Amino acid sequence: MDGLEVTASWYLILAAALFAIGVAGVVVRRNALVMFMSIELMLNSVNLTFVAVSKDLGLIEGQVASLFVMVVAAAEVTVGLAIIVAVFRKRSSANVDELAELKG
């Protein structure tokens, strides 16, 4: 197979687009689970950037970095779901803006 004509920037622009979609999601969503899914989208775009630039550089540290990002993200999912379950148990809603105990 000869070289792909796709340039590194194609991957990076895709990553930028996914990141921007994630940012929009965090702003638009009010359900904590779905907000968190938008943040997962952003973290996924980080992984894509890491792997694409490391391919561009001809290095593999970027791939190792993306593995760490994934493990950290998985740990945060555990933490996040535990917290969402605790919140839900107390007030039967996972919507962030209905949390009004604290003055804000």
Add this chain to the structure above:
Amino acid sequence: MDAIDYHALLPEIILAVTVLATLLVDLFTSRKSFAAITAMIGMFASFVAILTLAFCDNLTFCTSTGDRVLFGGSFVVDGYAIVLQGLFIFAGFIVVLMSVGYLETDRYYEGEFYFLIVSAVLGAAVMASSRDFISMIVALEIVSGSGFLLAGWRKGDARSNEASLKFFIIGVLALALLLFGVSLIYGLTGTQVFSEIAAASSSVEDIALFNLGAIFVLLGFGFKVSAVPFHFWTPDVYEGSPPPVTAWLSVGSKGAGFVGLLSVCYLALPSVTEIWGPVLWLVAALSMTIGNIVAIKQTNVIRLLGYSSIAQAGFMLAPFGAAAATGADLSQTFSATVTYLVIYAVMNLGAFAVVIIVGTRVGSYELERWSGLNTWAPGLALSLAAFFMSLAGIPPLAGWFAKFVMFSATIGVGSWWGYSIAIVAALNAVIALVYYLKVLKSAFFDTVPADLDVATLEAGTVPGPTSFAIGLTAAAVLVLGIFPGLAANLGDFSSDFLATLGL
């Protein structure tokens, strides 16, 4: 691969063993306090290990020639790392001391609580030594992750749940921004190690993307240190969390964010000071002003301390932003920031220890319920006065020296960046005095609320561990205030290594 210098890693290894030991002790013993004792013994041992690293054979601080560099420069034990590791372990130790009494007031999970505190201390300690982005971020995530969980530790309290969820969403968003910035910087320099990034960044041609990466990294850390305008979550989280956790968040967790910010700015991004200098200058000015002005209106002591900690973060950033914006010598301001951080940590922990005792006794953190504190607990009122005066910067308490170092470093920059922020800081020091004194006025001069029974309040006792924590921090505040050279030594020791970098 070279042989590993296990002595350099000893404090972290001891902390890691302590994390596991705390969990196991809690599993196999019925007395909950054993877990706390294990945690404290482990942290003390780790502190001793740090001392063995800090002092050379002749009992003087090692100079930067004695730095231990491991794993290709990604893990370094130098004066800076040692001072901050010591600080984090001290903070963890005090927080455990004040938690013992607090957790007994209600039926909390205790073993897991101490387990998470020691984990967070481990993360913060690794952060202080980390000199590459991946180690730093992974370590930062132990601090943040355990912070999210600890914030929600009052499971039956909707405010605590809410604090936890807010903190989590903001924290993970900050992580995503930070990582995106790191991925861009990595793409341009081909390395994660700070010193290599600094070396490569001068030859980076695509400066726009590099700047963008730096901005994303600063955004991420801006959330972590709760600097204005990324501070909005702080007072809510501080108020909702169990108070000992708030003490940890305002010192340990925030301190870890500062360590990240300092390391990244000084070690990885010295070539773009014209980007982060003015940004930090502005953030410092805003944090001081907004933190202080909003603090005046607060009626809840914990929220007040939350806003006060935002303002204090502004003071810490001031010299740092001014010097970078000017392009001046950075080592003087680095030393000032570390000195301020050390003193702030000690006095803020002390203030929290007293506030927790009074708050539990009165059953409320609303200031109006605290009036007349002096009549039923003169000792507590006096210690409260000592810590709040210190936070306000009144001699001979340690806080004045922190302010002094900050002002002299800021003015010493010798440019309008420095002079102007020194004026902002001076005005803010006066504003801050207003609300610290407001609390003390209420405690000393107002009458006890009619529905509070003075006899019951007087009969209450301060739990032994908490009084030890108050005594320890009060002694430190006095000693550092009267012999400020000690704190200055720590600051200088921590900035020694900058000389070797030619900063």
Add this chain to the structure above:
Amino acid sequence: MTVTISEFFKESANWAFLAIAVPTLFAGWRTVTSNNIVRAVLYLVVSLGGTAGLFFMLGAEFVGWTVVLVYIGAVIILFLIGIMITRAPLGQEADLSHAMNVKAPAALLSTVVFGVITWAMIDAFGNNMIPPFEPTATSDLSLLLFDRFVIPFEVVSFVLLAALIGGIAIARQDEEVVS
């Protein structure tokens, strides 16, 4: 050397890129706009699966499989469990998002973020060619992981441990503990 549109479409690998990238992007878009929470999760699966495909194209096979196993296999399941536990309605749900008035600023913010990053990226990486397809040996990754990155590797295990233990303590149902 620049790639013109016509040249771009001559190459089959470019078709492959587009065939993966377009659904990935669309699914990402639907994840943040869908009013059905379960569909939002399933769109997230498609988006993550698409990225895994791109990782294979970039030769990062190990990373790609990790995405499939960890993200699609575990994280998504956790999300679904979270949805079931919080008894979120499985059909259409009107209140997943804020009211209409945040959508315009969000779209604007998103466009600005995308525009700025893309501009800077094209500035930096404009026409760099991706080196020929050759998978990275997993052994190279692991050598790096256990040498240079051994500290974060050890530390990340404590991240997971803290998340697990703390998560259990927070999520556990116990009426009698804690007032």
